Amino acid sequence: MVALTPAELTLLGLLVEQPRHGYELDEVIAGRGMREWTEIGFSSIYYLLGRLRDRGLVAEVGAAPGTGRRKVFAATDEGRRACAEAAEEAIAVPRPVFPxxxxxxxxxxxxxxxxxxxxxxxxxxxxxxxxxxxxxxxxxxxxxxxxxxxxxxxxxxxxxxxxxxxxxxxxxxxxx
Missing domain, CATH: 1.20.1280 (Monooxygenase)
Structure with missing residues (x-):
């Protein structure tokens, strides 16, 4: 099983839904109120995308139309498998929190x-x-x-x- 941080799993899940570029990921995160429960700032999105790409979980699939050079990323088959496994684990296994x-x-x-x-x-x-x-x-x-x-x-x-x-x-x- 591929170990994913909560931030990596969140971004990977959004890319499993559909290919997106970094600004679009930020819009979805803000629009769904995800900043209330995840620690993904705009400045970390491209860093996380790079980590996921380097691990073969996402791939660059082109540029977004009308956006100049914004790279669009999509989950790979391995990324889809890793996302499903990590999401199931996150649901099934309680983890300690440190409030x-x-x-x-x-x-x-x-x-x-x-x-x-x-x-x-x-x-x-x-x-x-x-x-x-x-x-x-x-x-x-x-x-x-x-x-x-x-x-x-x-x-x-x-x-x-x-x-x-x-x-x-x-x-x-x-x-x-």
Whole structure:
């Protein structure tokens, strides 16, 4: 099995859908709200395309009409196989995540009690804002597999909001 980073898998998947040039990849990433859950900046797209090309997973298939010299890339047969295997693995196998909130909780003894409540309030407000953003993005027309991403993200936000409400209630710093 070919090991792919999440960013490589994301780009490869977009090229499995259809051939695209770098600017088009950036437009799809922005349009689908993918920057909310992946760390692909515009400046890294061509670097990642080069890595995928060097591994034989994508190939340059020409220039985009009317764009001058923008190179269009497409997934190779090996790229399609690698994408399918890596996507299946990503779905099937839970991986640890390292959210900074856990580091903060591990260091709670260092936080003065009078500052904890306001910090939790800021987190609650940020979660509410994040949920509004995801709901707005989810309101746009999208394929079912993109809807699944939004549904998952909203479920995670709901779970964190529920944990936060319980924690704040236990501390007496907020109401459920």
């Amino acid at each position: 900074p909130v856990l580091v903060g909780l591990a260091n709670l003894p260092a936080v003065p009690r009078d500052r904890l409540g306001p910090a939790l309030e800021r987190r609650a407000a940020a979660l509410a804002e994040r949920e509004r953003e995801v709901r707005a993005a989810a309101g746009r027309p999208a394929p079912d597999f993109v809807r699944a991403i939004f549904d998952y993200s909203l479920a995670q936000l709901a779970a964190e909001r529920a944990w936060l409400a319980d924690y704040r209630a236990a501390l007496g710093t907020g109401e459920r």
